[in-house]
Amino acid sequence: MKKWDTDDPALSTSSQAISGVSSGCQQGGCLTCSDYNGCLSCKPRFFMHLERIGMKQIGVCMTSCPPGFYGTRSPERNTCTKCRSECDSCFNKNFCTHCRAGFYLHLGKCQENCPEGMVRSDAQRECILKCPADCESCVSSDTCKQCRPGLYQLSGMCHHVCPEDYEPNDKLMECIPQVHCEVGEWSEWSPCSKSGRTCGFKRGQETRTRQVMQYPSPFGKPCPEGSEIRECMVRRRKCPGRKKNERREGRNRNNRKDKENQEGRRERKREREREKERDTGEREDSVNRNKTEHRHRRGHETELVSPVDGSIQ
Structure with missing residues (x-):
């Protein structure tokens, strides 16, 4: 019985050229197979993969190639081809997607x-950017994407203190441009005034x-x-209408004085009435005290006179 050439994974689909071929394979995706070599051809969309068992290789039909192999399709057959020796997995023979230990991936190599x-x-088995010392992450070897804690980013650089004309933003941890105050033109000077008046004085303010x-x-x-x-x-x-205003103010002052005088007279009258009431009350209290004392004296004298001869005891 013929063994497969291990240097050429391509398998013939002609079952008549090989002895021991079974035309009724039912397992997996095999279309034709032999008892010794396994699958000889695969159903459509399946890949032929050769697995080594000791000194021989067995054909296996798979929906996708295993790690370390990549699939190629052709009208004749779909086969799994081994990646380059340094690749752990690959997309094709020229583009690795993961490297073996000791190798590092960069642009598919x-x-x-x-x-x-x-x-x-x-950890990743990849070549990564060498960031500047103050960078947490970067987009290139001289452009930071994120600074280390406590530093402020500006144009891809990290700063302990923001440069001139910039100021720190603690929320964004970035240096942002300073904004200076801007004012408009001066207005015209106001009319000269004093205590809210524009007349009747010589010196004022504007x-x-x-x-x-x-x-x-x-x-x-x-x-x-x-x-x-x-x-x-x-x-x-002089202010327009000043005399008229002065007369009005004079009348107002006189009216206020009259009201104050009337109120003063009423208050003095009330005070006199209160004093009169106090004097009347004091006189009544004095009379009552005198009457009481007189009654006490008369009673005392009566007790001292004898009821028989009227002699004093």
Whole structure:
């Protein structure tokens, strides 16, 4: 009986060329098979895979190739082909997806040493980026994606202190541009005034203001004063209607005085009435006390006179 050539995994689908062929294979995905070599051909969409058992190889039909092999399809047959020796698994003969121990994956290749700017990861068996010392993770050897705790990121770099014109944002852990206060133009000076009046004085004050156009960030330049006051002088002039106002104010003052006088007179009258009531009450109390004392004296004298001869005991 013929054995398979181990150097060439391709299997013939002609059952007549091999003795001992069974045309009625029922197990797995075999289309034709032999008692010695297993599957000789596979059903459509199955892959032929040769498994070594001792010195011989057995054909097995599989829906997908095992690790270390990749599948190739052709009109004649679908076969499992072994990956390169350094690959643990692969997509095709030129693209590894996982490397054997001692090799590291980079761009589909398994190699012992990683290219410049990258370091070996034994856990992943891959070449990973060599991040700057202050980086937690990076997108390249000189561009950070995330900084270590306590550092602030700016343009792919990590900073302990943010550069000039930037300030730290503790929520984002980034350096953000500072925002300085911006104010508008000064308004015109107000009319010269004093105590809310614009007439009837010589020296007063005038003011001007400006609006805040942009409020500053926490570390930005603060806003300057929004108003100014300066002394001013005007030609003394009487306020329109001043005499009329003065007469009205005079009448109001007189009315207030009259009311105050009337209230004072009423209060004095009430005070006199209260004093009169107090005097009347005091006189009544004095009379009552005198009457009581008189009755006591008369009773005492009566007790001292004898009822028989009227002599004093």
